[in-house]
């Protein structure tokens with residue numbers, strides 16, 4: 387059984403994860419438009435991941451006899467200044483999600499809700515990985531620099547990162 391405060395906070399997290407999924411889907415669409423196929427595939431996979439994060443929360447709220455609220459989602463931007471700015475925005479969004487997860491964990495402690503505390507540890511770990519991934523993308527983009535072929539190399543690099551993430555996901559699914 388969830389406390390009302392915990393149920394409300396978990397539902398707010400459902401909204402945040404859903405928005406992340408739509409935001410990344412909108413970014414994927416913009417990348418397609420720009421001919422950045424590697425980036426488009428990466429953002430599409432990220433979007434799917436966020437939908438899974440949302441559903442995991444949704445299922446948990448129901449399992450705990452709470453009411454899971456399906457949110458209305460604010461329309462994400464449909465165009466971005468450039469790919470460098472777009473990835474900066476992704477990193478900022480992930481930091482916002484981490485902050486929100488940390489607040490949820492703190493609330494679960496305050497409410498003496500050990501079940502939610504345990505459940506949320508998966509998200510703590512996931513956010514550590516997501517932030518590290520987005521930081522490494524920022525570093526790679528900086529290394530590539532702004533030369534005439536930069537977009538081409540950024541897209542190739544993101545394509546490789548996406549393939550590595552897909553392999554990682556497949557091996558985790560086998561466990």
Ligand code: FEO
Nearest residue numbers: 403436439483516
């Ligand atoms: Fe589910 Fe990347 O936040």
